[in-house]
Amino acid sequence: MTPQERIAELTHLLNFYNNQYYQNSVSEVDDFTFDQLLAELTDLEKQYPAFRQPDSPTVRVGGTISKEFATVYHRFPMLSLGNTYSEEDLVEFDKRVQKGLSGHEYEYVCELKFDGVALSMTYENGVLVQGATRGDGVRGDDITNNIRTIRTVPLRVEGQRAGGAGRGAEPAAGQVAIDFGNDTPLPSAFTPLPPALFEVRGEGFLPLAEFERINKEREDIGETLLANPRNAASGTFKQQDSSAVAKRRLDCYVYSFLSDPEAFQTHEESLIAMKQWGFNVSQTWQKCADIRAVMEYINEWEMKRFELPLATDGIVIKVNRYDQQRELGYTAKSPRWAIAFKYKALAASTVLNGIRYQVGRTGAVTPVALLTPVLLAGTVVKRASLHNANEIERLGVMVNDTVFVEKGGEIIPKITGVDLNRRTDQSRPIVYPTTCPACGTPLVRKEGEAHFYCPNERGCPPQRQARFEHFIQRRAMNIESLGEGKIEMLIDRGLVQTPADLYSLTGEQLLGLEKIFLDEETGKKRIVSFREKTVDNILTAIERSKAQPFANVLFALGIRYVGATTAEKLVDYFGSMDAILSASLEALLAVPDTGPRIAESVVAWFADEENRAFVEQLRVAGLQFVGERKAVEAEGDTLAGKTFLYTGTFTNFTREELENRIAANGGKLLSGISKKLNYLIVGENAGPSKVEKAKKLNVPMIGEDEFLAMLEV
Ligand SMILES: NC(=O)c1ccc[n+]([C@@H]2O[C@H](COP(=O)([O-])OP(=O)(O)OC[C@H]3O[C@@H](n4cnc5c(N)ncnc54)[C@H](O)[C@@H]3O)[C@@H](O)[C@H]2O)c1
Numbered sequence: 001m002t003p004q005e006r007i008a009e010l011t012h013l014l015n016f017y018n019n020q021y022y023q024n025s026v027s028e029v030d031d032f033t034f035d036q037l038l039a040e041l042t043d044l045e046k047q048y049p050a051f052r053q054p055d056s057p058t059v060r061v062g063g064t065i066s067k068e069f070a071t072v073y074h075r076f077p078m079l080s081l082g083n084t085y086s087e088e089d090l091v092e093f094d095k096r097v098q099k100g101l102s103g104h105e106y107e108y109v110c111e112l113k114f115d116g117v118a119l120s121m122t123y124e125n126g127v128l129v130q131g132a133t134r135g136d137g138v139r140g141d142d143i144t145n146n147i148r149t150i151r152t153v154p155l156r157v158e159g160q161r162a163g164g165a166g167r168g169a170e171p172a173a174g175q176v177a178i179d180f181g182n183d184t185p186l187p188s189a190f191t192p193l194p195p196a197l198f199e200v201r202g203e204g205f206l207p208l209a210e211f212e213r214i215n216k217e218r219e220d221i222g223e224t225l226l227a228n229p230r231n232a233a234s235g236t237f238k239q240q241d242s243s244a245v246a247k248r249r250l251d252c253y254v255y256s257f258l259s260d261p262e263a264f265q266t267h268e269e270s271l272i273a274m275k276q277w278g279f280n281v282s283q284t285w286q287k288c289a290d291i292r293a294v295m296e297y298i299n300e301w302e303m304k305r306f307e308l309p310l311a312t313d314g315i316v317i318k319v320n321r322y323d324q325q326r327e328l329g330y331t332a333k334s335p336r337w338a339i340a341f342k343y344k345a346l347a348a349s350t351v352l353n354g355i356r357y358q359v360g361r362t363g364a365v366t367p368v369a370l371l372t373p374v375l376l377a378g379t380v381v382k383r384a385s386l387h388n389a390n391e392i393e394r395l396g397v398m399v400n401d402t403v404f405v406e407k408g409g410e411i412i413p414k415i416t417g418v419d420l421n422r423r424t425d426q427s428r429p430i431v432y433p434t435t436c437p438a439c440g441t442p443l444v445r446k447e448g449e450a451h452f453y454c455p456n457e458r459g460c461p462p463q464r465q466a467r468f469e470h471f472i473q474r475r476a477m478n479i480e481s482l483g484e485g486k487i488e489m490l491i492d493r494g495l496v497q498t499p500a501d502l503y504s505l506t507g508e509q510l511l512g513l514e515k516i517f518l519d520e521e522t523g524k525k526r527i528v529s530f531r532e533k534t535v536d537n538i539l540t541a542i543e544r545s546k547a548q549p550f551a552n553v554l555f556a557l558g559i560r561y562v563g564a565t566t567a568e569k570l571v572d573y574f575g576s577m578d579a580i581l582s583a584s585l586e587a588l589l590a591v592p593d594t595g596p597r598i599a600e601s602v603v604a605w606f607a608d609e610e611n612r613a614f615v616e617q618l619r620v621a622g623l624q625f626v627g628e629r630k631a632v633e634a635e636g637d638t639l640a641g642k643t644f645l646y647t648g649t650f651t652n653f654t655r656e657e658l659e660n661r662i663a664a665n666g667g668k669l670l671s672g673i674s675k676k677l678n679y680l681i682v683g684e685n686a687g688p689s690k691v692e693k694a695k696k697l698n699v700p701m702i703g704e705d706e707f708l709a710m711l712e713v
């Protein structure tokens, strides 16, 4: 291949990776590979400048803007950072800085490089007025509403002097407050009040604990897992519905302050002031007198960074003084006064001793690699995830192979490759089971899915147990006192077949039950026994669970793809179990955010006779089968004597709000189309059969605007 061809090829490839990464939040290759290819292209372009393509990724910020959001122009361009993986390059960088500043003294500030999404927040008179993505560096997406959901981003900033933690300084939910003691006192030279117009930049991220929580939930309802926290954060910020964004508790560390004129003389001052004004500034930064101190910082954080509540992939080194930053200036793509040092992903090599196949609640079989214990990033690793059969094939890994394990942005390490030089004749191919490791039923693979499934939903022991665990969890029926081996015992003794049987348990049945569990790993024994107090607690919790809201009940049923949020939406829309269990595919598709996958799964679930019997048993037990409706306050009587029905979705209100407006204004809601119906309110994605029937019966059809106009009379 000629250099010209290689340049064209790399340009094309890297632009594709950039597009996947920034637009679709997908990493086609790992960052190290991407950075190596980019470095290769940069070198080639330097040697053959004439062959550089007009759309070269070496001179442009990787992202773009999207159609779904309004476009905003950045007051100050949002650039990328030069990066390197080598200490020699850092020394080179330092030499360039030294030369650029003609031998004057300078200092650096080092920060962790947070692995998330760059955000810009603009404040006017202390109020957050705009939040945006980096986009192509000049223009970004206006995601103000999504950024407003981040609890640590202050919506209003007031000048504060001492100790001003403000609400921004509190750690986010699930986040460990690690304070590395960087509360340098505020230099007295500058004003304690923020300027009338300023911009703060930071990294929006999904805390690791939150990432794990979401993935656990997704696994529970059979959703594919989020690949890593950075791509998950990126995907979340791109969502249109900010209430969905709010459910994923994103966080943001800020690292840059911009105003005209400048409010500070150094970067250090800005970090201290932002913290005092209530912004979430990670207290991991440090001022470094020279490049040697920078190297120490790098070494110090190589391991310690894994104690942080978020994924980091390196450190950022910045020249501290603003006037010196100005002097050094910018390239088209990045500042010359800063550089990112990236840690190579931490890897270790060890032997793969075997595979354990785990069966999840939805029957998905996942292979887990059993490893000879090895130390990685300060923890002993004995297991690694292998995801699915495709992944095993892709890696070409065999049992007894020496494999590389890496710890990236997730907590469970993964196998990234095989050390073929160390393969011996002991290596045996991995034979993926064709029958369920737990119950022996032949496994099936649905088209287009990576997982094999055990279809024996009711008889397969781990599936059955997981079904109970799903049912008793806090977000479902909240009978968690039944956890930790108790359910297992009840199933073993034949006391319960399905979770509905919990409601007929008696104290006599439970009292005195006992079982000894052996922990395979530690060899420790644990005795689980039902004493009087335990039995009391359990029976009370079961009784109390009957008051759990209907949305919890619907979620507890364990319908594939129906997570807690989807359950809430279905309940808001349909209001009752009876409405949902008889809902057609078409009706389900009209529910906001409900696609064919969810709708089909719901229909299929309720079509199953055993499931119906299960639901009826729960009904008899007295569980909540009707959604709570907020009491409606009367608004007027403009609709008095008129009857309504609606179909589809609306822009001005949810279906529940529409129903409330009808009731609040004296109207009456009918349950079907008949001659008695005065108006059919037609929204988007209206059910064609309803529209058809209304036409036949000559029922007037109105849009939501006409409906709103009726209220105004
Ligand atoms: N795997 C892939 O397919 C793929 C594709 C495209 C890009 N990438 C990765 O993304 C990188 C390019 O992204 P980039 O242009 O955003 O550059 P970058 O991520 O290397 O550096 C710039 C960004 O760092 C972030 N940052 C984190 N902590 C910071 C701090 N303390 N101070 C300042 N900034 C901080 C900011 O968001 C800033 O925009 C590539 O080098 C590659 O590693 C990967």
Ligand SMILES: [Zn+2]
Residues within 6 Å of the ligand: 359, 436, 437, 438, 439, 440, 441, 454, 455, 456, 460, 461
């Ligand atoms: Zn099975």
